[in-house]
Amino acid sequence: MSQRDVILTLQKVSKSFSGLTVLDHLSFEVRAGERVALIGPNGAGKTTVFNVISGAYLADEGAIVLDGQDIVSKPPRARARMGLARSFQNIRLMPHLSVVENVMIGQHSRARGLADLLTPLWLTRNRHWRQEAEERLRSFGLDTYPHVVTSNLPYGVRKKIEVVRALMSHPKVLLLDEPAAGLDPRETHDLQEFLLGVAAQGVTLLVIEHDMSLVRGLCEHTIVLNFGRKIFDGPTSAVHEDPQVLEAYLGPQDAEPARRLAVGGG
Amino acid sequence: MSGYFGGVIVILSLNVILAYAIFLPVASGQLNLGGAAFQAVGAYTAGFLSTSYDLAVGPSLALSVLAGGLVALFFSFIILRTRSVYLVLATFAFSEFVSGVIVNIDALGGSVGLSVSTHISGTVVLVAAVIAAAIVLLFMQTRLGLATRAIHDDDLVSELMGIGVRWTRVIAFTLGGLLAGLAGGLYAFYFNFVDIQSFDAASSIYLLLFVLLGGTQTFWGPLVGAAFFTIVPELLRSAISAAPALAHALGVTGELDSSWRFIILGALTVAMMIVRPEGAITRIGLSRLQAALFPSRLRKRPA
Numbered sequence: 001m002s003q004r005d006v007i008l009t010l011q012k013v014s015k016s017f018s019g020l021t022v023l024d025h026l027s028f029e030v031r032a033g034e035r036v037a038l039i040g041p042n043g044a045g046k047t048t049v050f051n052v053i054s055g056a057y058l059a060d061e062g063a064i065v066l067d068g069q070d071i072v073s074k075p076p077r078a079r080a081r082m083g084l085a086r087s088f089q090n091i092r093l094m095p096h097l098s099v100v101e102n103v104m105i106g107q108h109s110r111a112r113g114l115a116d117l118l119t120p121l122w123l124t125r126n127r128h129w130r131q132e133a134e135e136r137l138r139s140f141g142l143d144t145y146p147h148v149v150t151s152n153l154p155y156g157v158r159k160k161i162e163v164v165r166a167l168m169s170h171p172k173v174l175l176l177d178e179p180a181a182g183l184d185p186r187e188t189h190d191l192q193e194f195l196l197g198v199a200a201q202g203v204t205l206l207v208i209e210h211d212m213s214l215v216r217g218l219c220e221h222t223i224v225l226n227f228g229r230k231i232f233d234g235p236t237s238a239v240h241e242d243p244q245v246l247e248a249y250l251g252p253q254d255a256e257p258a259r260r261l262a263v264g265g266g
Numbered sequence: 267m268s269g270y271f272g273g274v275i276v277i278l279s280l281n282v283i284l285a286y287a288i289f290l291p292v293a294s295g296q297l298n299l300g301g302a303a304f305q306a307v308g309a310y311t312a313g314f315l316s317t318s319y320d321l322a323v324g325p326s327l328a329l330s331v332l333a334g335g336l337v338a339l340f341f342s343f344i345i346l347r348t349r350s351v352y353l354v355l356a357t358f359a360f361s362e363f364v365s366g367v368i369v370n371i372d373a374l375g376g377s378v379g380l381s382v383s384t385h386i387s388g389t390v391v392l393v394a395a396v397i398a399a400a401i402v403l404l405f406m407q408t409r410l411g412l413a414t415r416a417i418h419d420d421d422l423v424s425e426l427m428g429i430g431v432r433w434t435r436v437i438a439f440t441l442g443g444l445l446a447g448l449a450g451g452l453y454a455f456y457f458n459f460v461d462i463q464s465f466d467a468a469s470s471i472y473l474l475l476f477v478l479l480g481g482t483q484t485f486w487g488p489l490v491g492a493a494f495f496t497i498v499p500e501l502l503r504s505a506i507s508a509a510p511a512l513a514h515a516l517g518v519t520g521e522l523d524s525s526w527r528f529i530i531l532g533a534l535t536v537a538m539m540i541v542r543p544e545g546a547i548t549r550i551g552l553s554r555l556q557a558a559l560f561p562s563r564l565r566k567r568p569a
Contacts, residue, residue, distance in 0.1 A: 054426055080428035094419035096483050096549045097412075104409075105416045109428025111409055120407040129409075147556070149549045169428065 007032040007204050008053070008173050013062030013072075015045075015052055015228075022048045024228040025062070030173070035195075035205045037215040037236060040225035041249055046208045047089055049225070050175045053206075054086045055079045067172060080109040083172035087162045087179060089208070095151035099142070099161055102150055103133040106168030136164055140194065155182050160191070173204045180211045192217045224248065268388070276388040276456060278496040279395035280449050285476040285488035286402045287445035292474075292482050293406075294438035295418040296345070297354045301473035303361030304443050306465035308334040308450025310368055313380040313460040318373070323384055327451040334447015335440050337364075342439035346432055361470055365462050379461025386455040394452055398445055403485050405441065414438050418482070479538050481545025490546050498534065502527035 008030040015023040022045045030036050038046050051057040053064055055076030064072045071079050085106070093102050104121075107129055111117055119126055137143045142160055150158055159182065166174055179195070180188045192214055199205050199218075209215050215222065215236060222239045224232035226248040232239060239245055284301055291298045308330035315321040315329060345356050369377050405411045413434050416424045425431045454460045472495060480491020506526055538546065 056422060056426060076425045077428045077430055080426060086426065088423070092420055092423045094416050094423070096419050097415060098549075098553075101412060101415075104412060105424070105427050105429070108409065108413060111428075117410040117413075118408050120404055121409060121412070122407060126409075148553055152550065152553075165427075 005032045006030070007067055008206070009063070009065040010049075010053070011063040011065070013049075013052060013059045013064060015048055015057060015060050022228050023052065023059075026225070026228060026230055027062075028223050028230055028233055030204060030206055032172070032204055033199070033202055034221055035199050035219045036207070037219035037222040038206060038208045038225065039210070039212075039215060039222060039239075040231075043227075044225040044248075045228040046225055047177055048228075050086055050177055050206075050208065053079075053175060054084060077109070080169060083169075084175070085166040085169045085171035085173075086175035087166045087177055089177040089181070091155070091158045091162055093150040093158055093162055093165070096149055098147045098149055099137065099153070100130065100133050100146045102161060103137060103165050103168055104129055106165035107133065109169045133168065136168065137161075140164055156184075156187050159183065160194075163191075163194075167198065167203075171203060173206065174198065176205065176207045176209075178208055178210065180209060180214045185213075188214055189217075272388050274496065274500055276391045278493060279388075279391045280453060280456075281473075281476065281492040281496050282395045282489060283398045283445055283449040283452070284473050285480065285492040286398055287442045287449060288473045288477045289482065289488040290402065290405075290414075290442040290445070291435075291439045292477050293418055294414040294435050295421065296435060296439060297350075297474065298357045298439070298442065299354045299470050299474055300341075300357035300361035300364075301446055302465035302467070302469035303364035304334045304338055304446030305450040305453065305469075306364060306368060306460075306462065307337050308447030309454040309460045309465070310374050310380065310450070311447070312451035312454040313382045314374060316382055316384050316455070317380060323386055323455055327448065327455070330451030330454070331444050331447045334450060335444035338443020338446070339436065339440040341443075342436045345439075346435065358467065358470070361465075361467065365465065369462050375461070377462065379459060380454075382454050382458045382460060384455055385458055386452070388456065391452045391456055394448060398448060399489065402445075406485050410434065410437065415483070475535065477545075479535065479542075479545055481542075481547035483545070483549045484547055484552060486552075487545050487547040494546070495531075499527050499531055502530055 006029045009028075011027050012025040013023055013027070014021070014025055026045075026049065038049060040046055048057065052059040055071070055074065059072055062072065063070050066079065066082055066084060069082065071082065071084075074082075094105065097105065116126070121127075121129060134143065134146060137146060140160060142157065142164065145153070150161065153161070159179065163176065163179060166176070176195075180191055183191060188211060195205060195207075195218055205219070207215070207219060219236050222232065222234065222236040223230060224239065224242075224245050231244045231248055232242050234242075284305060287304065288298050288301045311333040312326045312330040315326045316323070321329075341360055345353055348356050368374055374380060406414075413424065413429045416427070416429060417431055417434055421431050453464075476491035476495055477488050478491070479494065480489065481487025542548075
């Protein structure tokens, strides 16, 4: 597969909740190996995009194509097995599972057959699962408390564990929902380096993020949503000069001074 | 195994098997208030086969396990989309349905019950309980066991991680049914008599309490819960008979009878619910214990 093949396509995807249209014939493409930001004002439908891609919600209409296959009506677990992984806006680690166990849940979509499911994990044939989880945690500096239940850990640590868990399925496409929310600038910078490393291994990233420094540092391409419609799709460097984007974020009357401010402020 | 002590061990063994029968569905997030009905299915299967067809103990027990499992498998599909309190009510209604059906089948003795002539020793029950517990312990250490616990915490995220949530729930519920069937079969052969009153709603409530008060998060919870509810009433029995003077001092007049131990047991149960709402044994409690006993396990390992 060449670097520029399209790996994920949304074609005219719509979703509404009891009459309220959240996604309105949304179409976009993500190319393999690309790092794409999905931004937009609150309520623009960003998380709903992730929910219809991952299968947490079924799209009302439209097609979602992952690596050449239409997945729009497939159950979430089938999409996970096809190479889709995600994190969540509000951390959703399993509170009663230890750090290592949470990360091992991320491996589940790679388990094959009854032998993988029904043999004790401490058997020699299964030890590689735990070893891999522990090595991954170690490589991200998260191995301090591998056996502690996650509800006892600080926010920033849990946020990172969630990203590690999502990576354990060896995804082709990784959806990250506000990975930097609640992190301090240093932690955000570390996260950026970490995610650039992930992308360098060939994982396609689609990232919802409000922290524009992370968006600029991580994503080469940006898609902007407003009221469930795409209003911008292009290089990240051009986002803050786009009049429609400025209007969506700041309202029409403030667009001109805000543009100068944005350009002036870098 | 015989005598008073042996009798307590047998009751404890049966209760441990039943506690695990309820634990498996509960561990996957399905509260089951119909445990006694699945036990009844096993007990009547064993009783009927051995009395009407002279089937030996071994095959009868195997078929009672199978019967409990099949009924649970069938029922788990019905309740697949039911959640929380509605699930509890559905399992309760199902157990009433099973009792109703059994009472109305003449071949099963109706409301009179069934006498079972073949007897097994308490040792058989104890060994069966150890095997059942070992199977549950092993199951919880498999990837499917891990998935079961993940579903209990967050079923949507589990599904998004690639876990077949429905199948895992069906398997957990069915495994529970197999164990309840086993407990029923053992009950029939040990007590040599099966009647539907032995498997009433109160028994189902106790079985669920074993698990909820023992702790739903680990293998050890149901064991502790079953032991507590089996051994404490016996301890109270001897404590009450040994201390009539104390009871008198507390203002209890008249004959001290066994009903007092259930009042104290009830008070202890409520106290447990207040002090340990997540059950006696929790994951966090176990990690704290582990940290205290083996501090080296939690320290950062050298790279």
